Amino acid sequence: MIGVHDGLNSPRKESGTEDTSPFPSKYLMRNTRVLRVVKAQIKEVPMEVLEAAQQELVNIVNLGNNQLREIPKDMILLNEHLTQLILSRNQISFVPTNISQYSKLEVLNLSSNLLCELPMELGGLHLLRELDISHNRFHHLPACIYELSQLESLVAHDNNIKSVDASDLGLGGMPELLILNLNNNDINVVPPILGNMPKLKSLELWGNPFRQPRHQILSMGTPAVLSYLRTRIPI
CATH class of the missing domain: 3.80.10.10 (Ribonuclease Inhibitor)
Known part of the structure; x- marks a missing residue:
């Protein structure tokens, strides 16, 4: 991180x-x-x-x-x-709503706890650059994360995440994101629109049940994965 x-x-x-x-x-x-x-x-x-x-x-x-x-x-x-x-x-097992009062917070590491949700107030941390929620019990990326417009690193591996929102209201609305780690979750479909994220340098997707992109593409690294995903975006 x-x-x-x-x-x-x-x-x-x-x-x-x-x-x-x-x-x-x-x-x-x-x-x-x-x-x-x-x-x-x-x-x-x-x-x-x-x-x-x-x-x-x-x-x-x-x-x-x-x-x-x-x-x-x-x-x-x-x-x-x-x-x-x-x-x-x-x-x-929970994060209080007053987390929003930590207005200068840039790095928050909540990994290896018992969390399954985060309060919407966490989205008020406008200076947050790095968030680690790996090794918890999330079934989805909490909606508050999509409000973190300055976030550069999101580490969420080893949860139970089944899907991700890559629209402009989701990950697609996070223009500064450089690192996205979703390894070892339950993701069945990788949204092709992820390929259009402007600054994404590291996308980790190993250990999920989706069929596309295939392992040989994953093994070629993030640029190859993003390029493949762009070819899958409906015209």
């Missing part, structure tokens, strides 16, 4: 004393502007940690590979500065 940063490894000792908390100190957050807690089995983030992160102008949060069941409610304290939010490999 383009440009995703997960922060820096944080030391566990300060001033000669050992700190058993998995959360970084305010001093580390001040120096890095990163709140990074991964593989720590945490189920929540204390409010005082997020208050400290707010004070230190943290703009990157990585809480990947934990046991979160929801996006921490007090995370909203960071909404004015947050540009990257990584919540992969948790147990999150």
Whole structure:
């Protein structure tokens, strides 16, 4: 995924004393502007940690590979500065409607959770460039995604997606899209109009039950796939 940063490894000792908390100190957050807690089995983030992160102008949060069941409610304290939010490999089953308040968010990673829908309010993230919803339970691409006009990378592999909307109200209305990964879904038909997407550089479709384009075309790479799809557009 383009440009995703997960922060820096944080030391566990300060001033000669050992700190058993998995959360970084305010001093580390001040120096890095990163709140990074991964593989720590945490189920929540204390409010005082997020208050400290707010004070230190943290703009990157990585809480990947934990046991979160929801996006921490007090995370909203960071909404004015947050540009990257990584919540992969948790147990999150819904995204709250206040996600739209993270107005500066550019990167959102929700992969490997329990999601089957996203709120329409997510479409209000007008600066979002990268969205990863892979390894979830989606049966379709949520409609809010089509509102993300600046999105450059959409990673949605390993879901249960059965079809995609490639019209001007769907993917066809996303002029900045460079990367589209739909591997390992349940797509039966690839819309030929995908071939007309102006900036698409990487289209991944392996592991779906459609018959066309055939594997030999897929193996030739994205330019060949897009060229083939254009030949299938009805005149």
